[in-house]
Amino acid sequence: MDLKQEIIRELMAHEILVEPAVVDYIIEKGGKSYLPKFIEKYKNIGIVSLSALGDEEEKEVEISWVKEEHIWDFKVLVEEEGFTITGGKADDFRNLFVDRYHRLARILRNRHELRGYVDISRMQRGEVKLIGMVDNVKFTSRGSLLFTLEDPTGRVDCYSPQQEFLLNDEVIGVIGTYNENTNRVYVREIIRPGIPLSKRNRRIKEDISAVIISDIHVGSKMFLEERWKKFLRWLRKEAKGVRYLLIAGDLVDGIGIYPNQEEELEILDIYEQYEKLAADLEEVPEDIKIIMIPGNHDIVRNTEPQPSLPQDIRKMFKGNIEFLPNPAVFILHGYKFLMYHGASLNDLVELIPRMSYERIGEIMKHMLEMRHLSPVYGGKVSIAPLSRDFLTIDVAPDVFITGHVHAFTYENYKNVHIINASCWQAQTKYQKMMNFNPEPGKVAVLNMKEDRIRVLSF
Numbered sequence: 291m292d293l294k295q296e297i298i299r300e301l302m303a304h305e306i307l308v309e310p311a312v313v314d315y316i317i318e319k320g321g322k323s324y325l326p327k328f329i330e331k332y333k334n335i336g337i338v339s340l341s342a343l344g345d346e347e348e349k350e351v352e353i354s355w356v357k358e359e360h361i362w363d364f365k366v367l368v369e370e371e372g373f374t375i376t377g378g379k380a381d382d383f384r385n386l387f388v389d390r391y392h393r394l395a396r397i398l399r400n401r402h403e404l405r406g407y408v409d410i411s412r413m414q415r416g417e418v419k420l421i422g423m424v425d426n427v428k429f430t431s432r433g434s435l436l437f438t439l440e441d442p443t444g445r446v447d448c449y450s451p452q453q454e455f456l457l458n459d460e461v462i463g464v465i466g467t468y469n470e471n472t473n474r475v476y477v478r479e480i481i482r483p484g485i486p487l488s489k490r491n492r493r494i495k496e497d498i499s500a501v502i503i504s505d506i507h508v509g510s511k512m513f514l515e516e517r518w519k520k521f522l523r524w525l526r527k528e529a530k531g532v533r534y535l536l537i538a539g540d541l542v543d544g545i546g547i548y549p550n551q552e553e554e555l556e557i558l559d560i561y562e563q564y565e566k567l568a569a570d571l572e573e574v575p576e577d578i579k580i581i582m583i584p585g586n587h588d589i590v591r592n593t594e595p596q597p598s599l600p601q602d603i604r605k606m607f608k609g610n611i612e613f614l615p616n617p618a619v620f621i622l623h624g625y626k627f628l629m630y631h632g633a634s635l636n637d638l639v640e641l642i643p644r645m646s647y648e649r650i651g652e653i654m655k656h657m658l659e660m661r662h663l664s665p666v667y668g669g670k671v672s673i674a675p676l677s678r679d680f681l682t683i684d685v686a687p688d689v690f691i692t693g694h695v696h697a698f699t700y701e702n703y704k705n706v707h708i709i710n711a712s713c714w715q716a717q718t719k720y721q722k723m724m725n726f727n728p729e730p731g732k733v734a735v736l737n738m739k740e741d742r743i744r745v746l747s748f
Contacts, residue, residue: 293321302684303396304329305486307337307367307626337624361496362533362579364612367626368619368680373597375674382675383667387423387459390679391441394461394661395421397483404463404481411443418468418475420446424460439464439475450477455643460665483661485686488705492688493741494623497531502734504538504631504693504711507587508570509563511556512716513543517731521714521748522573531737535578538693538711539585539616539631541567541599547587548720560589561603568606576609583616585631585694590616593674594633594664594681617663617681623738625688632692632710634664634671641666647726650710651701654690658683658706689736696721696728700743707743709734 294313301308306329316328332338376382398404398421407419422439429435435450439462448464456462463481468474503521507513525532542563543555557563574580583598584590590597596616598604604613614620617630638653639645645653657663663681664671673681689707699710712732721728731748 293317296322297325299393299396300325301329303400304333305686306332307621307685309338312338337621337626361498362610363621363623364534364579364581365621366612366614366619367621367685368617370595370597370615372676372678373595373615373674373680375591375593375676378675382677385677386673386675386679387667388442389677390459390662390682391423391461393679393682393684394483395441397661398461398463398481401463401481401484403465403479407463409443410439410441410446413446413468413475415468415470418464418466420464420475422461422464424456424458424462427456427458435477446473446475448475448477450480453477453480455641456480457641457660457666459667460660460662482659485658485661485683485704485706488686488688492624492738494738496623497737497739498533498623499529499531499738500534500536500622500736501525501529501532502536502538502691502709502711502736503714504691505540505585505696505713505715506537506567507540507543507713507715508567509555509557509560510543510715510718511554512718513556514714514716514730517748518570518714521731521733522570524746524748525574525578529575529578532578532735534622535574535580536627536629536691537580537582538629538691539583540587540693540713541582541584542587542589543715544587544589551720554718564589564603564606568608571611572608574609578610580609580611581614581618581620581629582611583614583618583629583631585616586633591674593672595674595676596631615680619685619687625736625738626685627689627691628683628687629691630663632694634666634669635692635695637664637666637669637671641669647695647697650692650695650697651699651703651708654692654699654708654710655701655703658686658690658703658708696726696730698729698732698734698745700734700745707736709743 297313404419407421422441425438427437435453437448438445439448464477465479466475466477545560584596598613598615620627661683691709693711696713698712701708713730717728733746735744
């Protein structure tokens, strides 16, 4: 790993985002030796640009695009370089999980409860603090939890009498007592990476809003076109201050996604589905930037992370559109957004006790606490064997968006806006069989001046 990457990782572990030029500035000031001073000085700012460094050396870094009255301030934090699958062997998956471990372990090491943690290979009798990846989770007949904890140096069996649930492949901290005779840790406390309670004032001066939707499903016979057209008319005529339209995947209904889907398709050709969507989105005013990601119905691979739409689809669209991957991490006017279509919600609703499709907000809170969008390997979601785990939540967001389940949820958790965005499709036969109950036509509007969400129905 080169010096720049090391600096970026350490900054992200302290919840600090920086412009690329700021990394160069840190290196000029002394690199890793200067880093602790920089972190201490800027740890509460969140996003650091060269202009935030005071009168020290400044370089022009433009992140806003201004045209007449149109003001956009948009920056992608995670590029999709590295999304290409080049392997699929055991070593490729091992590299993925090693990367996950290191990313989440860096966050856990900053938890004060885990100060003084040791590698598993260096444990001694008595109290221990460990950080590792979970494997082989089992419950005893009395409800106690047995699991294996693994780090790069070794493995150890753990026993927890009280933990409510634990998922394979989570990365956690453990505090407990190690018994050399049984070679087992008796767990007193399990600590997840978690997210901090954000206290920073993120309100902006301008009266600017972002509209959040998902799951349009153009091409389906159940596509709610009248409601969709009503929404587009609202954007054209009434949406004061709206400068962004965020779409969290399943832009079209696709082809062959579920059994006998063709019986429920109004448009049988997937390219024609995208052509209709592109024509509809031309009705969006030119001063609104559209930011879209794919979902499991779109014309991209089904393994996650998913790349952005291919070029032959993009060229159908006109206007100010940003095509991002799934998941996408970006900043609007200082607000950090994490937008994920949400296919893993199907896994987590079954794996986490007492969850249901009526409690999607609770599942999203668990994702934030685990700092991972799809923690369990081998479920319904297929995970790509990449050298980096793009599904880890490296930086705690201000706004966390999912879709997929066709319900609507809004909650505020530790000052994070949690939104499961609504859909534009009535219930299909397959959804009825899977107990999916749509809640279509609801739109979340985030006013970034007031830092407030309002919900509209169409």
